[in-house]
Amino acid sequence: MPIQTVTIVGVGLIGGSFGLALRKHGFAGRILGVSSARTLEAALEQGAIDEGASLESGVGQAELIYLSQPISQILDGLPRIAKLARPGALVTDAGSTKGAIVERAAQCFGDDPCFIGGHPMAGKEKSGVERADPDLFQQAVYVLTPAGEKMPQTPVVADFQGWLGKIGARIVVLPAGLHDEVVTWTSHLPQLIASALASTVAEQVPAGPCRQVAGPGLQDMTRLAESPYEIWRDILGTNWANVDRALSVFLQQLRHFQEQLAGPGLEEEFRASQEARRELRPKRDS
Amino acid sequence: MPIQTVTIVGVGLIGGSFGLALRKHGFAGRILGVSSARTLEAALEQGAIDEGASLESGVGQAELIYLSQPISQILDGLPRIAKLARPGALVTDAGSTKGAIVERAAQCFGDDPCFIGGHPMAGKEKSGVERADPDLFQQAVYVLTPAGEKMPQTPVVADFQGWLGKIGARIVVLPAGLHDEVVTWTSHLPQLIASALASTVAEQVPAGPCRQVAGPGLQDMTRLAESPYEIWRDILGTNWANVDRALSVFLQQLRHFQEQLAGPGLEEEFRASQEARRELRPKRDS
Numbered sequence: 428m429p430i431q432t433v434t435i436v437g438v439g440l441i442g443g444s445f446g447l448a449l450r451k452h453g454f455a456g457r458i459l460g461v462s463s464a465r466t467l468e469a470a471l472e473q474g475a476i477d478e479g480a481s482l483e484s485g486v487g488q489a490e491l492i493y494l495s496q497p498i499s500q501i502l503d504g505l506p507r508i509a510k511l512a513r514p515g516a517l518v519t520d521a522g523s524t525k526g527a528i529v530e531r532a533a534q535c536f537g538d539d540p541c542f543i544g545g546h547p548m549a550g551k552e553k554s555g556v557e558r559a560d561p562d563l564f565q566q567a568v569y570v571l572t573p574a575g576e577k578m579p580q581t582p583v584v585a586d587f588q589g590w591l592g593k594i595g596a597r598i599v600v601l602p603a604g605l606h607d608e609v610v611t612w613t614s615h616l617p618q619l620i621a622s623a624l625a626s627t628v629a630e631q632v633p634a635g636p637c638r639q640v641a642g643p644g645l646q647d648m649t650r651l652a653e654s655p656y657e658i659w660r661d662i663l664g665t666n667w668a669n670v671d672r673a674l675s676v677f678l679q680q681l682r683h684f685q686e687q688l689a690g691p692g693l694e695e696e697f698r699a700s701q702e703a704r705r706e707l708r709p710k711r712d713s
Numbered sequence: 714m715p716i717q718t719v720t721i722v723g724v725g726l727i728g729g730s731f732g733l734a735l736r737k738h739g740f741a742g743r744i745l746g747v748s749s750a751r752t753l754e755a756a757l758e759q760g761a762i763d764e765g766a767s768l769e770s771g772v773g774q775a776e777l778i779y780l781s782q783p784i785s786q787i788l789d790g791l792p793r794i795a796k797l798a799r800p801g802a803l804v805t806d807a808g809s810t811k812g813a814i815v816e817r818a819a820q821c822f823g824d825d826p827c828f829i830g831g832h833p834m835a836g837k838e839k840s841g842v843e844r845a846d847p848d849l850f851q852q853a854v855y856v857l858t859p860a861g862e863k864m865p866q867t868p869v870v871a872d873f874q875g876w877l878g879k880i881g882a883r884i885v886v887l888p889a890g891l892h893d894e895v896v897t898w899t900s901h902l903p904q905l906i907a908s909a910l911a912s913t914v915a916e917q918v919p920a921g922p923c924r925q926v927a928g929p930g931l932q933d934m935t936r937l938a939e940s941p942y943e944i945w946r947d948i949l950g951t952n953w954a955n956v957d958r959a960l961s962v963f964l965q966q967l968r969h970f971q972e973q974l975a976g977p978g979l980e981e982e983f984r985a986s987q988e989a990r991r992e993l994r995p996k997r998d999s
Contacts, residue, residue, distance in 0.1 A: 548928040613927035617934040622986035629989030641899035642834040647933040648903040652990035656983040697942040700908035703915030704938035
């Protein structure tokens, strides 16, 4: 059992869920949390951590350091954490963009202690350890982005991957840059579209009975607009160029739909989109 | 009990669900269905109708004639149905746009038999009587669009509104033109965005491991892309001008988001969208 102590830095929805998931699936070591006093109290009450710790003490004691803060705080903290982590340890993170974090980590970390970027494709519109869920990672894709060409091979890395499997995650290894390109399309573009749609509809449809004239489709299409800006500031700030390009491509596609509106060409577009959606749908979503 | 016989013309998802819902909530009269032989067989098996009928016979016998075919078929059928319906009867429809249907009905119908347009804000991505559901209308807004200035006042109209209440629908009365403007924003624009997003993402993200890097947000944002083109051809064909304008407004809003990407202005947009989504969210969706 190479991992005996896990330190979760930033015990929010993801960090708290990671602690709960480890515990649920039989992790018998210690789980330390580094967060504000108020968050630690809530995390202790939930059973997501065993005890609170300072950054120095928490990082220095652990074989696995799990950074689940906002991206900007992860970036700021990496140099210090690289110094505090002990030999043999693995530092990983759960930030939603990987290029900037892996680049910074490559500057701060060598081979030992080592760093691997991570991005669990799991979350909720609302954040906070109060909503932590031991089953959050069940069936969820969990991207790992090594800093170098390939994954470091250490006992702790192997054990970490084993725990990811036990808590139900499906590991996908990708270069950080490719990860950021992919989530631009699958996450960042949809987020901006949902936000723009919510504000457009609220502006155009007067409050009162007209607002009731909406089905579940609109709810699905605007749900993401409730995501907190604090998270998205960092995501968009570290993936600006990809998102800018994706918006241009999507705008062009939607203009193309608009041009086809009156003509017969829309049928082809609709059928292609139907086929596309079938391809994108996970097999378990029937 | 003014309504003793209901004839459902087009026994698909909506028509079949209307029959099942009436039965579930105690309608003791007869329910006739006018559809293809194959659909009638399935509808009988489900208990959505009591018997099949020809258009002449079905429409001529009923106090309530419920048109739940595709919009183009409703439009084509109205002149004949106006001649076949008997005095005192109410003809209503469940088409997703109301302007063209109410306009055509106003040409074919007088005061007796009378016509009221209808649009239940309920549905599924998949169609067909096999998916009919007696609870489809529960909590769903049901728009009624009278052909004239106000709702006709007849015993059958009052009874029909009573049955809508019993099957769980929440009636909203709107002029047909206003209905079409509102659903442009709440339904037709989201549909086109979902379709355009599905095809864009499938085009940009290669099949294989990258396609797995997607969370539930993308699924929500593309679910509507599975809607059948046959329905949307008629919807867009009868609401073309509104949809064209809505696309232009949305494209401008998304370009505005793009311009704000790198700067501090995005925060304001995000917070406004968050507030907008809260306003749009039905109270029961917590």
